[in-house]
Amino acid sequence: MTNVLASQAVLFDLDGVLTDTAAVHRRAWSVLFTEFLPTVAPDAAPYTDADYFALVDGKARSAGVRSVLASRGVSVPDGSADDPPDAQTVHGLGNRKNVRFTDIIRGDGVEVFEGSLRVVDLLGAAGIPMAVVSSSRNAVLVLETARLLDRFQVVVDGVTAERDQLAGKPAPDMFLTAAKELGVEPARTVVIEDAVSGVEAGHRGGFWVVGVDRGTGVAALIEAGANEVVTDLANLLEGDSSR
Incomplete structure (x- = not known):
C-alpha cells in the first residue's frame, strides 16, 4: 500500500478523483x-x-x-x-x-469526495506538494467552485496543454510537466487517476500510479499500469487496496 506521506509529491486527476464531476x-x-x-x-x-x-x-x-x-x-x-x-x-x-x-x-455546484478531501487535508498538513493534472479545460472553474484551488501549487489542464502544446493523456507529458514545475522526480511521486488513459499516462511517465475504481473496473486499471487500485482515496489511509 502506498504511503502518500513518503512521496515527494502527489499529482491528482480531477474529475472522478477529487470531485464527482465525472x-x-x-x-x-x-x-x-x-x-x-x-x-x-x-x-x-x-x-x-x-x-x-x-x-x-x-x-x-x-x-x-x-x-x-x-x-x-x-x-x-x-x-x-x-x-x-x-x-x-x-x-x-x-x-x-x-x-x-x-x-x-x-x-x-461541485461535490468533493469526502475520502479525497481527507487525503488532501493530510498531505497539506504534512507539507507534501500537490498538483492537479486534468485533461479538462474547466479544471480551474471546478476547483474554484469546489473551493479547492488554493490547495494545489500547480494546475496542468487542457488550457495548459493547448498553450504549451503538450500531448494529452495517455501520453505522460502533462504529468511530467507538473512534476517538473514542482521540482520532483517521477519515480518518487504518486499519480492518482480513475481513467484508463490517465493511468497509462502516469505509468508511461515512470510514476507510482494509484488507480481509483469509480466504474472503470480494477482489471482495466491494472492492465493500464496501475500499481494498486482503491475504490476511494480514504482506502489509502486505511490500508485497503487491490493489485
Missing part, C-alpha cells in the same frame, strides 16, 4: 451524442456510459469526440477551437458538450 461529464456527453448521433448515423448503436469509459474518459475533449464518432463510422471536419457550439465539427461538438457541462456545474 458524473457531470458523463451526463453532458450523453446528452450531446444522444442528440447528435441519430442525425448523422440513424442506424448506429445508441451512445451509452460504456462508450464514456472506453472512448472518452480522461481524454481531451476533441479526442473524445473523434473517438466516439469513429466508433460509429462518422467523420466530420475538425474545425477550430473557437467554433460555435452549433457547428457540425469536432470542436463545435466539443464546445456544445462544454456548454452542457458548465451549465450543470454553475447550477448544481
Whole structure:
C-alpha cells in the first residue's frame, strides 16, 4: 500500500478523483451524442456510459469526440477551437458538450469526495506538494467552485496543454510537466487517476500510479499500469487496496 506521506509529491486527476464531476461529464456527453448521433448515423448503436469509459474518459475533449464518432463510422471536419457550439465539427461538438457541462456545474455546484478531501487535508498538513493534472479545460472553474484551488501549487489542464502544446493523456507529458514545475522526480511521486488513459499516462511517465475504481473496473486499471487500485482515496489511509 502506498504511503502518500513518503512521496515527494502527489499529482491528482480531477474529475472522478477529487470531485464527482465525472458524473457531470458523463451526463453532458450523453446528452450531446444522444442528440447528435441519430442525425448523422440513424442506424448506429445508441451512445451509452460504456462508450464514456472506453472512448472518452480522461481524454481531451476533441479526442473524445473523434473517438466516439469513429466508433460509429462518422467523420466530420475538425474545425477550430473557437467554433460555435452549433457547428457540425469536432470542436463545435466539443464546445456544445462544454456548454452542457458548465451549465450543470454553475447550477448544481461541485461535490468533493469526502475520502479525497481527507487525503488532501493530510498531505497539506504534512507539507507534501500537490498538483492537479486534468485533461479538462474547466479544471480551474471546478476547483474554484469546489473551493479547492488554493490547495494545489500547480494546475496542468487542457488550457495548459493547448498553450504549451503538450500531448494529452495517455501520453505522460502533462504529468511530467507538473512534476517538473514542482521540482520532483517521477519515480518518487504518486499519480492518482480513475481513467484508463490517465493511468497509462502516469505509468508511461515512470510514476507510482494509484488507480481509483469509480466504474472503470480494477482489471482495466491494472492492465493500464496501475500499481494498486482503491475504490476511494480514504482506502489509502486505511490500508485497503487491490493489485
